Amino acid sequence: MSLHPDRLFPADERTRAIARELHGRTAGLPLVSPHGHVDPRLIAEDRPFPDPARLFVVPDHYLTRMLYSQGVTPDELGVPSVDGTPSEVDGRVIWRRFAEHYRLFRGTPSKLWLDYTFQEVFGIYKELGPDTADEYYDHLSARLAEPAFRPRALFDRFNLEVLATTESPVDSLESHAALAEVQDANGRRWGGPGGKVVTTFRPDNLIEPDWPGWKERVEELGRLTGEDTSTFDGFLAALRKRRQDFIAAGATCSDHGNATAQTADDPAEAAAIFHRALKGEASEADARAFPAHMLVEFARMSVDDGLVMQLHPGSVRNHNEWLHEGWGRDVGGDIPRATEYTRALKPLLDAFGNHPRLRIVLYTLDETVFSREIAPLAGGYSAVFAGAPWWFLDSPEGMRRFREAVHETAGFYNTAGFVDDTRAFCSIPARHDLARRVDAAFLARLVAEHRMTENEAAEIAVDLAYTLPRKIYGMEK
């Protein structure tokens, strides 16, 4: 195995030459990561990474779900169980299991990301497989023990300009506070506004009344802010205060993983639901409606404080009940379903869709809305932008279909540019490399078919990779 310099470019020689040229304009640009899920402690503490299995396999749902799908159990992969049933603890054993099944990933973005990471970050040029598993494990373990492979060193080597993490309003933000105290060799602060690591306001666990522990978190929010969160007004005031804390910790965005894109604009009704929920009397309909109302409340707050909204609905969380019961939330058991935006967003858009201070970035797991809903909305409202293909669609074919379906109606400047959306820190450069190549390949086709000039395409390539994400997600300053 070795990465081909023309990987992900079209085979046709004419188009490939253009893609190569376009990619040359973006390959060296800094990485901007305004939407992701890396743990900020990683950078704040800057300790060596754990063993290769715990770094690459155990926490990566993309990998573990593929292995489950072929009968390898979470226990065999060292995923911690809910009831403490012992699971595999030997990293080398887990790694071997993974290597043995690595062929399952042929053709998947996971393999493209890993192969890039192994080669470009860790300097391994062999194909991973049963025969090379131990050699890999030893090599990776040795590298991970070196200072050059600590998180901050990698951060700089990756040419990361800014990395946004994601925190709940009840998070202490202590890692971000710690980062704000530190400077890098060039005197740039690691945290705080304009810093290298910033936070994102993600209130999901405060707006879903049926999420276990909701009431306790609402109370905790009151303690953190000194507001009386037993009233809806107090709850909103507390959220507003926390947004200021997040902004002080560098946040430029909020992030909303609602089950659907439904919005509703009736504060009195929202207040009534809130009070029913606090009393434990919220119905199922209440539990569905409250997040819809809160999206509009958050839009109202954004118009005031400038946080850019990100919305990514459409996932049936923890669909695989066996996984959920045995190994908890968010271990690879989610499945998408059809998601509607045109009707669902109307209340929010009626209120703020043309407001010059609002920006809302729409993501989807349902690609049928690319041309039918997302592109027309992004191309018809000043507040709306189309977010990068997300999760199952964050892949060469997914990105290609997104561009093909969106650009003719929304153009390129109503799309928000690439985000890596990852918790796998070491995969960040691989993901940006893939996205830049796929966009170069797509634009090269438009040039080769004389639908745009090479100069236009070169400008767009740079905009998609760097200018637009900085601008749309508020990271220009």
Next chain:
Amino acid sequence: MSLHPDRLFPADERTRAIARELHGRTAGLPLVSPHGHVDPRLIAEDRPFPDPARLFVVPDHYLTRMLYSQGVTPDELGVPSVDGTPSEVDGRVIWRRFAEHYRLFRGTPSKLWLDYTFQEVFGIYKELGPDTADEYYDHLSARLAEPAFRPRALFDRFNLEVLATTESPVDSLESHAALAEVQDANGRRWGGPGGKVVTTFRPDNLIEPDWPGWKERVEELGRLTGEDTSTFDGFLAALRKRRQDFIAAGATCSDHGNATAQTADDPAEAAAIFHRALKGEASEADARAFPAHMLVEFARMSVDDGLVMQLHPGSVRNHNEWLHEGWGRDVGGDIPRATEYTRALKPLLDAFGNHPRLRIVLYTLDETVFSREIAPLAGGYSAVFAGAPWWFLDSPEGMRRFREAVHETAGFYNTAGFVDDTRAFCSIPARHDLARRVDAAFLARLVAEHRMTENEAAEIAVDLAYTLPRKIYGMEK
């Protein structure tokens, strides 16, 4: 900028050569435009076009909506407001604003159409942008003052064989009457049956009881026809009479922009709703059901009088409430939504789906139905044809996906061929040029992959561009 002779053809040399050859068969064919929205007064009066901004920018939703989406207001673009608030009146200022934002259109069909029009119709070979805005404006203004750029002169230069406009049953059809009196240099009549400009029967504003002014239009229909439209039978009789008037003005088709594809076949229920609506007592459900019933009534009339039905549901009209309130209906604020055909059309198809006298052309804004519903319906009922990709899908990628998704089930001969569907008269040749190139490119791939012979493809290319629209829309005579 200058148009490349191979534009829109695949980059691969082998396929491109075939596409070039296929396109050569259709490039010179007359343009048939059986579905569009040009104002017939334009041709009837044959006056010079207004200034470039009012010709190209102000009335073109494709352009204004993209500019809104980036914060340019309708006022700044000279779009007339509902309450008479003054908007920009200086055409040159509007044009400069447009030119300044022209980069937003990179990769969109709008830019492909405009660049073609600027070059092929108006003889400008520079790229539009801030630096060339004034030069463009002066050049276009000068051309538009010349007799050769009057509507009828352009009509003939465009090689337009026939152009269908769209009128409401309460329209006077006076422009069409005027056109029927005039002949061109070759003695062909400009209007009337078999003329160069014909009308289309579009009854939307008579079948949606909640459309403001509905009752008044029903009464006006009574006056126009001498029928008693206070009864449902009289209403139907009046519509039947108007269809005869439309046929006398050259109409071969009706056109139906229902919100959904729902049909219903219960005349007694339809009559009951009609009477409730006249009394102002129609419920929301009534307002939704009446158009469904009327589609079947119109099918019944088509079986008698031969008008070809066109159905294009799926648009949430005036979705952008700010635009709607400030600048009125149909100014670029519509957004599509998921649209069902299989169940919805069953009542109509049960009644007439296999009738040799009915033809119904289905369009969609929801491309998920291309392979799932439209192609199976067109390939399974003698009355059904698949219409060209519409509106947001009237684009190189939209057309390609349509062909890819439809031809394997419905073949090519259950598709109705290209329609330009435009109110932008000067863009008509650009739109046909684009469609013919995209079809040539698609067919070239089938030939290059040895899925059909080049002779078969050449025949199909001509059929799609010319033979099929003339035949399916009843314009052969």
Next chain:
Amino acid sequence: MSLHPDRLFPADERTRAIARELHGRTAGLPLVSPHGHVDPRLIAEDRPFPDPARLFVVPDHYLTRMLYSQGVTPDELGVPSVDGTPSEVDGRVIWRRFAEHYRLFRGTPSKLWLDYTFQEVFGIYKELGPDTADEYYDHLSARLAEPAFRPRALFDRFNLEVLATTESPVDSLESHAALAEVQDANGRRWGGPGGKVVTTFRPDNLIEPDWPGWKERVEELGRLTGEDTSTFDGFLAALRKRRQDFIAAGATCSDHGNATAQTADDPAEAAAIFHRALKGEASEADARAFPAHMLVEFARMSVDDGLVMQLHPGSVRNHNEWLHEGWGRDVGGDIPRATEYTRALKPLLDAFGNHPRLRIVLYTLDETVFSREIAPLAGGYSAVFAGAPWWFLDSPEGMRRFREAVHETAGFYNTAGFVDDTRAFCSIPARHDLARRVDAAFLARLVAEHRMTENEAAEIAVDLAYTLPRKIYGMEK
């Protein structure tokens, strides 16, 4: 006409060369046909085929529906009518009608299959059309009279390793019993477990209470098994017994054509519906719910007896009422509709989705679920596999879109490999040839774009064509 050796390969020379190489690995592999609808009497009786029209045209819905869609009536094609109204009896006349309209099939898989069959199976190298219709008819008739064109001879010439047919639980299985008594020249048994022709358990007509004759079939099931099918427990016991009979006749799979993918896991409720249905008191909701409950019952049985479940919902059967009334069920009048899997399958998956003994293969007519639901389910549950593109999607473009949409999330090893799903025995080699070429073309692109190595692609090509269907459908032994 003559088949090009590079047919269905991409035009780009680099990619084509790889596709050619990959296809070389699979072209000679035996054909495995674990899902199809050939009549087993055909092989059991081994009589000469009827005339060309009755062999190729009359029973093939793909062909007759295209002809209906252009106004050729079933009577004109010799399709037997429900009320015995005489239809065309002269095979040559039917054949000429077909040949006259053969151009309708340009670009369709039907034409690719037929052209292959005419050339490769019957040795005709001319293009079918009005001019060659008689020559074709004479040539085909002559071949069909030869012993080498009897079913068993063709079976061996096709290199068919195993062919599964489909039978109802109340079928006598007598053809399969007869086949189990016969050996081929190499001593391999024609029927029975591990034989060349096996059956598949297809219980649709026993689980849809509103299917005419349901109650009689339930009673017949009782007679066949000696169980008391007037109780739900007896009904289940009888089905279990019949599954053993099917397994004895070689079955490795069950096949479920439910209207939707809905599942439900409440045996008490299922029993209540069953008893209401026997009394003729089932509501419409009952009729919809019973198949949902039965899917989970069949999953329960599969966990015990190992039959692999196949589920292909989403067809509105007999949508064309004129066809249905005049010529009966299953004559080409079905139309797909949107089909949901994520929520619908949850009860079944909650019960058995991670069970090591269950395998369920999901097919769809709604390609929007390829990336949104099928791939995530197949890549997230050990029991779930993605079935080959089905019916209207069993085509070059449909297969390409399937691969593009599925492999990035589910990989290749959670797909079940190709099935031909045909009742047209003579088309079997054509269908496998097409699928193997399309997969080779797809994989070649991944190789040409350096997304996988040629060695990996070669392994996958063989797996998709041969290894996976044998393994997933339980035909390895």
